[in-house]
Amino acid sequence: MKPTIGIMSYRWLTSLIQSIAYKYTDTVKLITVDTILDNVLPKALEMEENQEADVFVSAGGNARLLSRHLKSPLIEVQVTGFDILLALKKAREYSERIGVITYQSKIPCLEEVTNMLTFSVRELTYTTIEELDSILDILQAEGIETIVGSSLVMERAQLRGMSGIFIYSTQGISLALDAAVKVAISKKIESERAERFRIIIDFAYSGIIATDKDGKVTVFNPSAEKIMGIPKRKVLGNKVEDVIPNTKLMNVLNNPKPELNQLQSIGEIKIITNRIPIIVNGEVTGAVASFQDIGSIQRAEETIRKRLYEKGFLAKSSLNDIIGKSEAIRQIKNEAYRYAKTDSIILIMGETGTGKEIFAQGIHNYSLRSKHPFVAVNCAALPENLLESELFGYEEGAFTGARKGGKPGLFELAHGGTIFLDEIGEISPKLQARLLRVLEEHEVMRIGGDKITTVNIRVLAATNKKLWDLVARGDFREDLYYRINVFELQIPPLRERGEDAFLLGSKFLSKLRPEIDDKEISKLLGHPLYRAYHWPGNIRELKNVIERISVLYEVGVNHTSLLTTILRKKTIESPGYLEVEEIYKVLKDVRGNKTEAARRLGISRTSLWRKLNS
CATH class of the missing domain: 3.30.450.20 (PAS domain)
Known part of the structure; x- marks a missing residue:
């Protein structure tokens, strides 16, 4: 929006200003008000109150009156030396006796100029219109019929039949308008800056x-x-x-x-x-x-954490979702319920595929931190450097490729909630030392940073290894082992859970093939081949087997043939073992996609890597 100049002028001055206004319309908006003395002040004050003008321009009596009352910048159109000489030259064409009338004060240096002239110039000042009329009467009585002055002076002189010469020129007006434009633009910039500052401060x-x-x-x-x-x-x-x-x-x-x-x-x-x-x-x-x-800071932080929670850092499973009626699973679930109400670290141990993360999610959802983030990370799935940056975060410029502005680590994102460290036995000695400090001090420092951030987190850890054996070999810190092994949950393998394999299989198959009735499912999964299978891949393998059954099952299919097709190679495997030929065959079928191969084999991707490298 352009800055606005309010011009308070009268008659001849208004006409002159309008004749040159086109020069300024690209830069500013000009509002011209044609008024005089008694009426000028109320109008100008109204415009100022309504913020209709950034700067005012006026001349003569109007300018003197406004200068005493306006708070906004006022630029007065001055009578230049050129103006007075030009006006006197024009007046000389009418008479050798000339009157110059100005408002309140005389024109500087006019007396010195008139001393050099060959004609007579008499200078007088007025304050009110009545006084102006009296001066004109006196001059006319003295035989002076040519008057130089402002619009008001010219108007009152012409009423008496006297000749009036306008004292201002376009040059003087241009100088005033040029100055007003600069002031208006500057004021507009300062006003916008002040308003931005006010908004920033207020908000x-x-x-x-x-x-x-x-x-x-x-x-x-x-x-x-x-x-x-x-x-x-x-x-x-x-x-x-x-x-x-x-x-x-x-x-x-x-x-x-x-x-x-x-x-x-x-x-x-x-x-x-x-x-x-x-x-x-x-x-x-x-x-x-x-x-x-400080209280509002904590509440704001809580809101941020809640939003993170809503964006996906949440546990989807509860302890009630864990299916099983065996004594082994009932006992471990009871322990999980008790441990969940504490804030201590829990070490969840069990073979691959036993559902350690489901237990971790269930413990979180039954804990006092259930409304806060649940952040899970597989420590074996990431290289050491990447795992470190994921856990601890990093500052901008910490390493090549670091995100602009840095990135918070998972410990920070889990603040107020739970972080689940799966496959904790795979963490390198360097990260073990950093993890120990987090557990003891509840503080983290981003990579490349120098600021300590306090975190309020509960740690759940899981492993399918015997950590004490790693401690004995020097591959796992003994102090860290004791720090994470406050409570221990030993998840039983599926082969030790009796009828739970039947219950789990029935649940999964009913979900995948709801059109198969319960009696048919009971007959199929009650088959000796299914019941005798020892499930080396535990629940993860069972899910994959059931998925295959759901695809291959047809009404009237021979149960023995179906189960033999699916389980024939698995029945000769020892627990936790897969023949290399089988692995490479599946890898070939899926064109080297290790994630898909692990899914088909009923093992985790980490276990697949381990078997390929063994």
Whole structure:
């Protein structure tokens, strides 16, 4: 939006301004008001109140009157030396006796100029229209019939039949308008800057207080009102120590050094504040403090964590989702329920595919942290450097390819909730040391950073290895072992869970093929081949077997033939073992896709890697 210039002029001045206005319309908006003396002030004040003009331009009596009342910038059209000489030259064409009439004060240096002229010039001033009329009467009585002056002077002179010469020229008006344009643009820029500053201050989450060099409050934003419970009207313009209880802002006025991250009590409210002096050209001109209610910081952090939770860091399973009626599974579920209500670390142990992560999710959802994030990470699935950056995060520029602005680690994202470290036995010695510090100090530092971040997390860990054997071999830190083994859950393998394989298979098959009735499912999964199978891949393998059954099953199919086709090679395998030929055959079928191969073989991708490398 263009800045606006309000022009308060009259008759001849208005005409001259309009004749050159086209030069300025690309830069500013011109509003011309044709009025005089008694009427000019109310109109100008109305425009100022409604913010219709950034700058005003006027001349003569109008300008003198407005200058005493307007707060906005006012540019007066001055009578230049060129103007007066040109006007006198024109007046000389009418008479050798000329009157020059101006408002309140005479034109500087006019007397020196007239002393050099060969004709007579008499200069007079007026304050009111009545006084102007009296002066014109006197001049006319003296035989002076040619008058130089403003629009009002010309108008009153012509009413008497006198000749009037306008004292202003387009040159003088252009000079005034040029100056007004510069002021208007500058004011507009400053106004927009001030408005941006005001909006930033008003909508800042932090409370902000600023004072002048005498300690009087000049800024007190809405957040400061809210945090302190004090209305702005009671604070602005007053000494800060008189209106803010326990203020320490005067400290930085008297001793101009920043005071950062200071804890302070304002009544019953605890805040964290930064106080700094305002120094201009080496002189302290004031002080400013920004502060936040510690309680609101915690609530905001809680909101952020909740949003992260809603974006996917959540546990989908509960302990009730764990299917099984065997004594082994009932006992371990009872332990899980008891451990869930504590905040201690739990080490979940069990073979591949026994459902360790399902237990971890169930424990989280039954704990007091259930409304907070659940973050799971497979420690065996990532190389050491990548795992470190995922767990601890990194700062911008920490390494080649680091994301601009850095990235929070999973420990930070799990704040308030639970982090599940699957395959913890695969962590390198270097990361074991960093993990131990997190568990003991509840602090993390991003890669490439120097800032310590406190985290409030519960750790659940899982492994399919015998960690104590790793400790004995020196592959796992003994202190870390004792730190994570506060509570231990030993998940039984499926082969030790009796009828649970039948229950699980029935549940999965009913979901995949709902049209197969329960009696048929009972006959199929009650077959000796199915019941005798020892499930080396545990529940993960069982799911894959059931998926194959769901695809190959047809009404009237021979159960023995179907199960023999699916289980024939598995029945001769020892627990946890797959022949290399079978692995490579499946890899060939899926064109080397290890994720799909692991799924078809009923083992985890990590186990597949381990078997290929063994």
